[in-house]
Amino acid sequence: MTTRESMAYDVVIVGAGPAGLSAAIRLKQLAAEQGSELSVCVLEKGSEVGAHILSGAVVDPRALDELIPDWREQDCPLNVPVIENHHWGLTPAKKFELPHVMMPRFMNNKGTYTGSLGNLCRWLGGQAEALGVEIFPGFAAAEVLFDEKGVVKGVATGDMGVARDGTHKPDYQPGMELHAKYTFFAEGVRGHLTKEVKRIFDLEADCEPQVYAIGIKELWDIPADKHVPGRVIHTQGWPLDDAVGGGFLYHQANNQVALGFVVGLGYKNPHLSPFEEFQRWKQHPDIRAILEGGRRISYGARAINEGGWQSVPKLTFPGGALIGCSAGFVNVPRIKGTHTAMKSGMLAAEAAFAAVGAGREGDELTVYSDTLHDSWIATELKTVRNAEPALAKFGPTVGTLWAGVDMWMRTLKIGLPYSFGHHRDSEQLYRKDMVQPIKYPKPDGVISFDRLSSVFLSNTNHEEDQPIHLTLKDASVPVEVNLALYDSPESRYCPAGVYEIVGQETGDPRLQINAQNCVHCKTCDIKDPTQNINWVVPEGGGGPNYPNM
Template sequence: MEYDVVIVGAGPAGLATAIRLKQLAAERNEEISVCVLEKGSEPGAHILSGAIMDPRALTELLPDWREQRAPLTQAVTHDEFLFLSPQGAKRTPEALLPDCFKNHGNYIVSLGNVVRWMSGQAEGLGVEVFSGFAAAGVLYGEDGAVRGVVTGDMGLGKDGEPTENFQLGMELHAKYTIFAEGSRGHLGKQLIETFGLDEGKDPQSYGIGLKEVWEIEPQRHRPGLAMHTAGWPLDPDTYGGSFLYHAEDHKVYVGFVVGLDYKNPWLSPFEEFQRFKTHPAIRQHLEGGRRLSYGARAITAGGLLSLPKTVFPGGALVGCDAGYLNVSRIKGSHAAIKTGMLCAESAFEALQAGRSGDELTAYPEGFEKSWLFDELNQARNFKQWFKKGRNTATLMTGIEQWLLPRLGMKRVPWTVHRKVADHENLLSASQCSKIGYPKPDGKLSFNRLSSVFLSNTNHEENQPAHLTLRDASTPLRINLGEFAGPESRYCPAGVYEYVADEGGGQRLQINAQNCLHCKTCDIKDPTQNIVWVTPEGGGGPNYVGM
């Protein structure tokens, strides 16, 4: 199938790209064919975010979003930032709260619902949105330029051979192909390596974000409250924190983020999240409530200093596939929409000029002139300071994002760099203390399997495993032997288990049907032996209200 533009991923970045392309075509009375591929069963099925949304980019894209009944209905009414100790909590005075933690004018949203609404807007403009089709590979022309993508074959058995339900994947050819897969995109990762897009950049940095949706008692509900915490249960050298947002209809979005540069292989982000909810300052919001949904997703958190080159012959990276998240604000959807718009404007002008297959250089040039660049530049050191410990990071964030703006300095005059990738930080198990986690109480804290059940995750079991190993001997030889099997702890869905082998030893069992597509294993595996590839389209989580 031939298109002018093919977009991989129906998230906020991909849909913003598609909408802006169609808007520009309509303004000039031109025809342009645009296709969006979405590996989830529907747009929004795989979307997970906190989320507080800054509407600035959405207003630029769709100024009448209120009249079009976009699901931005709960404005933030109050901000709180707490530093937690095991039993206590210290609130940061509002006057000392850095601007990056203030949310006046922003909205507490289900980003999945926003994406579903955006998909309807895109289809109304004539965009073809194909859900349940995973882009499995990149197509290249003879000149090395990207010429499109191929969708995955359907109906393969576990042995990789066709079954009676076999359907061959389809090639989608395009003059430009835009990749909007989200954090640690499968194809985006390949493109960054193929074209050397990250040369000269700081290593990318990631976190894992875990989230639950709760329905709480009416008397505990404070619509519009946006609360963030740092501190307990994480140690001072481990980056992370939490969010707790009071949405409409007695709903609370509660989540926990752990930087994937953590050192102790005994740490379990899932267990830390469960333990966090038992703190008195958090328990008072949730107690007596009912957990409705659960999910997890990697977060691209390196910021401007880790941002790769975003264009290459025949295509571009937008949104979190590139890494535009402002981690200091804990916001990325506005950046995703803005970069999608900038990319679309560059692609449209190229098509108007009769070009195809070249680099859309106007896209990064437009970014460097935009308000988004200024925003990310102000926050460029945020994650780097946390490499030096929580106390240093807290002090320097206060200086950079509270003091300097009040002194009239719009840009931070210094830059802090990193040189070590997240997976290289893991220490051997013998160098670290084991962490004892309490058993779940079934009221505030829960186990993995009951949590995965709430994510509505499903994969066709008779298909090749999409969690692959470069070397099958590495898990036992290195991961278990040196690091005590960290994949059994960092995976938030119980995909990886070390079980007894018939020969009396142990083996790694991969429960691929549990996979939430969070990409944590692809990022944190200390030997980079695990490679996440696309399963059959339509598989994975089917999030509700996330």
């Protein structure tokens, strides 16, 4: 058995996203204020900070104002204020503007900024390193470590240089153990280690199931005469029928627009392809008019937490805590989660700093959970807790009206004691014989594209000779169940062409997994109807390399 080296820290943070970096910065700020020493390490599976970060993004700076009050006077890349806010309802050929006067005030984007969340994380990473945080990009946390009492004592990084058959290649290097008094899991949506600690400590025993959407995004350069920095557009309606979702188009800096499409993963038709719905959406006359004459320069996808307040699990366990999207703090109707993720990291940092200072190690950080439940995160998420489930329950039209009334009532402090529940996304698909197939148009190569050319723009790369990180609990299920009953939905819900049924023409169908295409969106882990697919971490540094996303 290979012996792993170890390093000890006060706090280890898994994931260099907004939550993880905010936690790291706050820990070091507190140490500087107290004149004390505190060692903090951040592990990031991407090749660099920001490489795996993808969001729209329109950012509410509330948490950033608290964390770094003078960020506007620094070189922070969040520098395009939102100046226009549009919400369009789409039919196949037309649009109609939904008046903002009908929406609660918090739905207004006044005071927000649009830009690259990846670049914001790169900047936050620089701020953290300047304070003495050690950040290790390209090192994927692959295992949770426990002491003899079952307390989380840190994580281990994955081995490097392992061949697909499990043998060690000449460049083999064993993983390293990082021990900590407290470990924060900030892996983002559906983190593979977060799944383990949720299971081991039964963190979801008293909450509703988490539900998700997939967001697919492109970045375009468009002609200057079509570009209005700070213009924000959201759409709902066409092309979706019974599925919940919509589009976004944000005018950012340098004649670029970030556009994308979000589809709730509770959809029922196994023939639906979120990627193809996005390509179809771009062909709407009012969207196409913005893109014509432009050039697509980047592509990516990721899952999004949509469960809201009722799906937030227990946040703490002996030796650690969940922060950011590992816990699920997205405000669904606002389409924002960066500010809540950052604030959760800051609150966890304050609780851990006090515990370490008091000489406690491995205790449960119940103070973090208590302060978060009393914070503006809870106030904000409780106000919108019925928005997503109303859409899922009543459909896009009636659900939108119901959600609007519910949010207005809560905004006006009129007591509404109920909270809608959720149903797991993996349990929602109808059998293939119960619904009509969807015929999608072929891409024109100008506005709409195929998946493989899209994945190319994500700069995705994995070492091919390594164990496949998309594992099957039962290799027979993809053909005997998924293909037979649902017409292989994994071949459509994956936005990167990872899953492919081959051999049907010879009567010997099998699932081929093109793991090198994976953009780490986690949709397969979520939507697979039999929960047979388990996403585990590949070698560190693999996956997409998103520029300016």
